[in-house]
Amino acid sequence: MRNRLTIGIAGAGGDGVVVLGSLLQRLAASQGYFSQMPRYYGPQIRGGASGIKLSLDTTRASVPADVADIMICFNWDKYAELQQELPLGTDSVVFYDSAAPTATITLPEKSFQVAFSETSKEVTGAASAKNIVALGLLERVLALPESLSKVAAVEDEASALLERNRLALNAGKRLLSKFPFPDLKLSPSRDASPKVVLHGNSAIVQAAIRVGCRAFFGYPITPASEIMEEMQERLGQGNGVFLQAEDEIAAVGMALGASLTGAKSMTATTGPGLDLMTEMIGLASGAEIPVVIVDVQRCGPATGIPSKSEQSDINHAIYGGHGDAPRVVIAPYDLEGCYRLLIESFSISEYYQTPVILLSDQRLGQTTVATNSSMLETDCAMVERKRPSGEYREQYHRYEMTDDYISPMASAGDEGTVYQMTGLAHNEKGRPSFDFANNQRMHEKRWQKLAPLRDRDELVKVFGKEEARRGIVSFGSSAQFVLETVEYLGLQDEVKVCIPELIHPLPRRLGSFVDSLERLLVVEMSYSAQLHHYLRSQIDLPSGTEVYARAGGMAFSRKELSGPITKLAR
């Protein structure tokens, strides 16, 4: 009996790899199992390699193991393309469809050729249900409770699909019936309450809707398109404003236009789109217009590797654009963070009247996670935009100097507060002004209004023992691998981990964390170590600081991070 199992599935596009993984994830989730399922796909639109890794866990949504405990393979040629991301171990149990692997792949001892396709043809007349046959086999091997009937009661697409393929599913359950797989049985879930299944991109959409975002403008781009598509579903039926723009410049420009009228507005993109939005980010910063921009980071530069994760947009997010244009950069490191921090992004953007860039990444955005539904119900107070009232209303000055540098913002359309704004240097009234003292004061206003954010301790997560003198700073999805590896190595007492969610302005808590260390390790997925350079520019780092930074593409593994983390603890 296992508390945690990792299942890999590989095949060609069209083999139903993702459908199989998703069905298994949802069946397990309906029984209370936590899970994470990253997707691996290549540049092909159809017919390329397709793979998933699914970690089923009784206690938390853990990162899948480096090496799968069980591997289902429909196509060895396609598997070879994904071998780096889905390696086989000597203990892996492999079930593969009719064709034998090529000579370059060494099969582990426990490998079984299973006629998924043949069985599917026999019982349904077509090979297309081979993934459902495999699902039947997996259900039996894992000894998942008789979940299907329970799920099938729920009227949704997945269970309808299963209903139609019940013959295939049952046939799968009878495969290899003479082999017992006692090692691969899953322990009963600790808490049988059904888990919700969603990916980071979807969590961002659900948070946006919850917080009252009713204006979304986007442009298709991998791996952020799911945000636009789901926002279209949510807002498309008269529930708000949705528009697929002609480019990212238009998308963010329209979001700014909507924001001027008081609407909470948002756009989502990835690196190349963020490039195009840069001029507008400067405008939003200078003219103090709230807007939330989600950047689901992928490998750069240029087109890079569109379907793979990287963390190399920090520089652009913090500094992108000409002039001194302050903005806020926030980065979730897990699914819950995608939800909570999107709400936080709106709060900060609206309250401080500033562009906020939410730096997600492909790994977070497209990995489906099964977790407690309470995540979507947590109390998350939204701080609203300050509106002119009382004395501010009588003689309205859009950029009036206040104690906290935040000037009440009227919405275009509001009576009695008409004003004109400009991207030119401007005075308190919003009039163009080339007075140098005024220019200095307005810069001070835009920068100083964000200063209180540096005291947002709760936007820095710290794990481990306070007295530890060895520490790691990491962020985004990579931080999950850092936490897993520290635990895997049993170094929780020696090594503490700090994960900033608020990246810019940098919270003071980062400084105090680093000050408590003798040795620091920075872990990030950026060849030039952008996080490390940013930290160095903001705080003093211990002389023994080490950096583990590399280009993106493949996710970190426990094995990979064991080296630098063991060295840190030594």
Add this chain to the structure above:
Amino acid sequence: MSEASNYRTEVTPVWCPGCGNFALLNALTKIVLPNLGIPRHQALIVSGIGCSSRIPGYVDTYGFNSLHGRAVVIAQGAKLARPELTVVAIGGDGDFFSIGAGHLPHAVRRNVNITCIMVNNFVYALTKGQTSPTTPYRQRGEGPFLSLQFYPPVDPVLDMVSYSVSTGASFIAQGISTDPSHLASLIQEAVKHKGFSFVNVLTPCLTFDPPWLFKTIKEKVSYLKEGEPVGLPDSSPEQPWLHDPSNITLALKLAQTPVLEKPHIGILFRGKEL
């Protein structure tokens, strides 16, 4: 203070004396807004960058002098989020036909109910006299184009007015800044029109255009009046072509007439309203 002057802010325009932009400013603040009775808070003027784009600072409605070429996208976002606003995007030929040209066809096909006013002075004036996409094309040696006498424009004019007609814009008009009351009537119709409307305003740049340019345009102006003959070569006294703004084929012919040959002033096309 009269109602009309309520639409002007106290800010003094940066424009050169006699600039055509004054005509547009007056048309908006003294005629269009008062005539339509639009409350100041119910209008939003978004502009790009250029001489004419300074206009939001001078009109006491909500206003935004934004980025070069992007007025039309910001205007669409605002209109979609708050439909009761009257939203006008203003920019120059550089804004609409060059740096922001990619946005125009999409605004046309989307048919969001906003009005775009392009102040076409045939030159980049704010940056002191470089060629714009509408600068008349002249062969080297054929005649100087003021500051461009040594390097006259070598690329043909980009004609996005006829392009907009051909892509089915909902409302297209061409006005001239030397006739502000007629210009105001066109803008008024454009604002009233339910759907995307585009007004091309022929304007002299007194500083950087050669004097002959606008002199030629003024001399050759031909006013379009519904039901009356149009100034096209195919229209003869025996078989006159009568102006019909709902006829898109006719509108295309009018739009395609080079502005130095026959500038047609009036409503070129008025399609179905939303």
